[in-house]
Amino acid sequence: MLTQLKRVLVGNPLETAAQSHERLDKKTALAVFSSDALSSVAYATEEMLVHLVPAGIIAFSSSLWLGIGIAVLLMIVTISYRQTITAYPSGGGSYIVASDNLGTLAGLIAGGALLIDYILTVAVSISSGVSQLISLVEPLRDYRIEICVIGIVILTLANLRGIRESGAIFSLPTYFFVTIILLTLGYGFYKQFTGNIQPLVLSDNLMGPHEQSFSPFGTEAMTAFLLMGAFASGCSALTGVEAISNGVPAFRKPEPHNARVTMVWMAGLLLVMFAGITWFAHKYGARPQFNETVISQIGRGIWGRTTGSETGFPKVMHGMLQISTAAILLVAANTSYADFPRLMSLLARDGFLPRQFSSLGDRLVFSNGILFLSVAAALLVIGFDGSVTNLIPLYAVGVFLSFTLSQSGMVLRWLRLKTKGWQLNLVVNAVGAIATGIVLIINGTTKFKEGAWLVVICIPILVLIFTAINRHYKGVAKQLSLEGFSKPVPLENNVIVLVSSLHRGTVKALEYAKSIAPGKVRALYIEFEHEHEKTERLQERWQQWEPDVPLDIEISKYRSLLRPVLRYVDRIEAERNDDILTIILPEFIPARIWEYALHNQTAFFLKGALLFRRNKIVISVPYHLER
Structure with a gap:
């Protein structure tokens, strides 16, 4: 339109x-x-x-x-x-x-x-x-x-x-x-x-x-x-x-x-x-x-x-x-x-x-x-x-x-x-x-x-x-220049998939994660207080659909989604000595523009917070909804 x-x-x-x-x-x-x-x-x-x-x-x-x-x-x-x-x-x-x-x-x-x-x-x-x-x-x-x-x-x-x-x-x-x-x-x-x-x-x-x-x-x-x-x-x-x-x-x-x-x-x-x-x-x-x-x-x-x-x-x-x-x-x-x-x-x-x-x-x-x-x-x-x-x-x-x-x-x-x-x-x-x-x-x-x-x-x-x-552009050009730069060794990559529930979009994102880092995929779910039953149901379904992908649970005591995610990412980075950590965000895309207003924009804020962290790659995997 x-x-x-x-x-x-x-x-x-x-x-x-x-x-x-x-x-x-x-x-x-x-x-x-x-x-x-x-x-x-x-x-x-x-x-x-x-x-x-x-x-x-x-x-x-x-x-x-x-x-x-x-x-x-x-x-x-x-x-x-x-x-x-x-x-x-x-x-x-x-x-x-x-x-x-x-x-x-x-x-x-x-x-x-x-x-x-x-x-x-x-x-x-x-x-x-x-x-x-x-x-x-x-x-x-x-x-x-x-x-x-x-x-x-x-x-x-x-x-x-x-x-x-x-x-x-x-x-x-x-x-x-x-x-x-x-x-x-x-x-x-x-x-x-x-x-x-x-x-x-x-x-x-x-x-x-x-x-x-x-x-x-x-x-x-x-x-x-x-x-x-x-x-x-x-x-x-x-x-x-x-x-x-x-x-x-x-x-x-x-x-x-x-x-x-x-x-x-x-x-x-x-x-x-x-x-x-x-x-x-x-x-x-x-x-x-x-x-x-x-x-x-x-x-x-x-x-x-x-x-x-x-x-x-x-x-x-x-x-x-x-x-x-x-x-x-x-x-x-x-x-x-x-x-x-x-x-x-x-x-x-x-x-x-x-x-x-x-x-x-x-x-x-x-x-x-x-x-x-x-x-x-x-x-x-x-x-x-x-x-x-x-x-x-x-x-x-x-x-x-x-x-x-x-x-x-x-x-x-x-x-x-x-x-x-x-x-x-x-x-x-x-x-x-x-x-x-x-x-x-x-x-x-x-x-x-x-x-x-x-x-x-x-x-x-x-x-x-x-x-x-102009100073910014010159600085960018200098840092991106290949002059004096040696070709890097192959990178080690671990993948974290953030999940809010198990649905078609989540399954698609997990399959994509397996394709880029076989055997190195983990999933993260943030549990809010008083939602323990919901977490148990997710774990049961997870064993049916994705038993080969570990599902980690982080509890949020202050109703915040961002802080537990960042805390988890920092811990994984400290435990492992990998060069790259990839965070995958499953997103479903409404068929009409106005329908965006009916859903929270969690993925947008997560991308904004993770984008400025070194050696972190943030990928959105869209799942397009029909009319």
């Missing part, structure tokens, strides 16, 4: 040979790897304005200059990552670049920062998308967390079906959003050139950092620190830019060329949309409000839906803007679902995460990584109440830390290899490293008290976990 349900939800397994057919063309890849970056325009400008609110409406005029700075930074990062794609066509992004050029520790820091970034991407995108829905349908506000979790479940199921299939599913919302935004901005510029722009009439109750209420006249001076905080929040527009460089192997051949072209498309669209939204937020006097997002305000202003009661074309276009924005934000997390499991597989391949994360699932995707990402993001959404403003401070530090390490690694690569044209490449990546490093410092200082401290703590913890896992 569970297998059939899995096939309905996820689909039939794909052959390994079909992996080449799961590659993405440029149009689908743009939707898969760029939805995060493109969707960030829906909240980047608003988050920048939110952090200017304490200085009052007059501070909003500085958003244009901050926007120009962010646009320049976007172009620098884009050019830098094009260089990374050329140098590392196998993908891996910041983790591979930093590991190769700066050392293992730097690579692990970059990898940990990216993993945190991808989890936050899902949480922020889903939360922001639900906020857009709430702007359109206010009664949904009471169900914000539930809608967020449902969105994560839908994304999980779609991505478990395979990257090509999920890409086809999510291409429509991405291109729908891009089309509506470009139409909105185009019509906005037409209205500006014809002198038909009127500032919006909005309430004076402004939403500031941590969703606090502020006066439009402000409560703080417009300091450099406040401007840096706003700039750092606006830099959330750059989140997801590195995704294409991480997922180069997912492109169709020639992979590097297609990835570079897709990155240019993404950067161009992102630049136009972010600049346009920031410009019209200034022209229309958009403000961070509790009950309406900035992008919704801009849409109302451009399409002429000023009172909220109009019908016809303005209402339809404003509604389409809100729906498309909510859709892109909900599917923007798909970028993380494409890159997070792939990064985990690389870390697992190198021995820094459990090996399970390096295995492909039925649909040729890293299923374990997808499930881990979904659970982590859902917990984050619940923990931070689905608030974009509360999540954003955690968001930017990891992003720009990985940016800086990647670009610094590329600088060292050009200095080391000095390939053709290395001087120009060096300058490009050096500028990228300096620019992203400065933004990293700004983010770290301005957002530290707002929640960035949590990321600063989590990254070292992740690195310690990576190194501990």
Whole structure:
């Protein structure tokens, strides 16, 4: 039943040979790897304005200059990552670049920062998308967390079906959003050139950092620190830019060329949309409000839906803007679902995460990584109440830390290899490293008290976990190595069969025991107090069915099964000088899963207790029951 349900939800397994057919063309890849970056325009400008609110409406005029700075930074990062794609066509992004050029520790820091970034991407995108829905349908506000979790479940199921299939599913919302935004901005510029722009009439109750209420006249001076905080929040527009460089192997051949072209498309669209939204937020006097997002305000202003009661074309276009924005934000997390499991597989391949994360699932995707990402993001959404403003401070530090390490690694690569044209490449990546490093410092200082401290703590913890896992794998490999190991002499084996009564399952287990250790089989029965008559009946039947196997009786005075078994095993081991002691557990297997709940799980607990004892082999001999 569970297998059939899995096939309905996820689909039939794909052959390994079909992996080449799961590659993405440029149009689908743009939707898969760029939805995060493109969707960030829906909240980047608003988050920048939110952090200017304490200085009052007059501070909003500085958003244009901050926007120009962010646009320049976007172009620098884009050019830098094009260089990374050329140098590392196998993908891996910041983790591979930093590991190769700066050392293992730097690579692990970059990898940990990216993993945190991808989890936050899902949480922020889903939360922001639900906020857009709430702007359109206010009664949904009471169900914000539930809608967020449902969105994560839908994304999980779609991505478990395979990257090509999920890409086809999510291409429509991405291109729908891009089309509506470009139409909105185009019509906005037409209205500006014809002198038909009127500032919006909005309430004076402004939403500031941590969703606090502020006066439009402000409560703080417009300091450099406040401007840096706003700039750092606006830099959330750059989140997801590195995704294409991480997922180069997912492109169709020639992979590097297609990835570079897709990155240019993404950067161009992102630049136009972010600049346009920031410009019209200034022209229309958009403000961070509790009950309406900035992008919704801009849409109302451009399409002429000023009172909220109009019908016809303005209402339809404003509604389409809100729906498309909510859709892109909900599917923007798909970028993380494409890159997070792939990064985990690389870390697992190198021995820094459990090996399970390096295995492909039925649909040729890293299923374990997808499930881990979904659970982590859902917990984050619940923990931070689905608030974009509360999540954003955690968001930017990891992003720009990985940016800086990647670009610094590329600088060292050009200095080391000095390939053709290395001087120009060096300058490009050096500028990228300096620019992203400065933004990293700004983010770290301005957002530290707002929640960035949590990321600063989590990254070292992740690195310690990576190194501990790697140390374990290296220790296992060393102990399992045949180097310096002499072939052992034939082993002496004695077998103990644990019995609770004499039935068909017990007889089958005893026959199996005789086959692996003829003449060296003993049976053990645990007698509880006041059950002596039951023991006598067992001994009588035992002489009829198994007279050649000694039956030992251990009495349990404290109603415990485990302690007498372990005590008996220790005594047998002390009496005999055998190399191996095998303990066999007869088990009957119910025909239906739910019937397991009707029986105790004694064998399970016995296996757990005996498994960690040296020179003990525990074998379950199943007896399958019919329906």
